[in-house]
Amino acid sequence: MIIDHPLLGPRDSAEFTYLGDASLIHRPDWEAKDAISQFAEYGYQRDNPAGTHRELWFHEQGDRSWLVVTRSTTTHEITQVELARDVARREGRST
């Protein structure tokens, strides 16, 4: 698979390590009343869809940026690549 890095252009996916579902960007509030159940859900439960999947890739052997890659889990086709930083800011994560 070739990941079209927003800053560096097309790179081989072997340069990256894979973390998982991009929803991991949204860490629950540790002070919330139901923080324990929120973290259990955050840490362990996944949608795991067959089809379009937004996921976090880390350019470990490159510029060490985190990317949000939109990819099909049935064809491996990549349709969108964004900097995770941009996604996090756009989706309102403050830290």
Add this chain to the structure above:
Amino acid sequence: MRYSGFKVIKEALTGHRGWGPAWRDRDPASAYDYIIIGGGGHGLATAYYLAKVYGQSRIAVLEKGWIGGGNVGRNTTIIRSNYLLDGNEPFYEFSLQLWEGLEQELNYNAMVSQRGILNLIHTDAQRDAFIRRGNAMILNGADADLLSTAQIKARYPFLNTDNARFPIKGGLAQHRGGTVRHDAVAWGYARGADQLGVDIIQNCEVTGFLIEDGTCTGVETTRGPIKAGKVASCVAGSSSRVMEKAGMRLPIESHVLQAFVSEGLKPVLSGVITFGAGHFYCSQSDKGGLVFGGDIDGYNSYAQRGNLPVVEDVCEGGMAIFPMLGRARLLRMWGGIMDMSMDGSPIIDRTHVDGLYFNGGWCYGGFKATPASGYVYAHLLATDTPHPTATAYRFDRFSTGHMIDEKGMGNQPNLH
């Protein structure tokens, strides 16, 4: 029909006209006591033990394709019970014991071959860890044998014991481990279940669950709705897709694992060897091909095919310890989809929906578990209590912290 040596001779002398189909391809009835979703090894074994051991009837196995066409025909056929943790080892040892009696039990030649499995040791720390694991195995009634480099060299003279990065300093052997003809496992259980009155229904995909007031009363399928007293999902690889129809999210990611077979060679590798440091393992099939595999590709996938970097990585791992492998050509490679769970261990449990049960999360270790998985799942379905060897495989371990994490990797499914 009972198979025997006498029957083979008789048929050979009479033109093989007396063989019938091993099982019947049924049409679905309108209602069953038990519906098992998934006609793979685990599902067929569940149906078999449910009828045979737990005396249940009106059982159907629903398979979206053809039986034996999924992961039971895509694995690398290894059986073993060399686990460390209490939640796992009794279960896998139970499974190995069932394998040992399987062919007599089913009257079916599954080619169970206890040719032994050897885990290679490269460092002092690894030796300590393997001694501990061997002791845990022995405490649970399994066999384990610590071998020296000389003993390994005597059996496998072609191994590169002096690799600069990973010199072979010994190994942990389980002589009762080995390989099984994987397709025959599906066929043997199908035949056994069919003889006990189980309906095996192929080309019947479950498209939804019938749930009334929190109770599952049946399934919607591509061949119409079917009512059931209890519904049991057994579709590792596609678990999230199926259980999502019941509104569940699972502690599972689906990943692709590739496997490889070389061209046929003369007998060279008498047992199973695993090279954990390079994540490579290999056995030789009875047809002569070297059957080997390594890491999963590492990203979510339902594609049943992987990518080339992992092919290269696996072959490099093989070359590191089997330099002779470089002379063999790769004949076939394929991918299968794994339920990679959050702690690397399976789940066999009830769900929040009454009458709906779950079996999955086998990571890439499901084949060896086939008989015990079926047995303990049948126990759960028939009695609503977990089998004594499978009490730890609960859904709630991910919220209570009772993880069964053999490799200590944490909740990162692609590292298990």
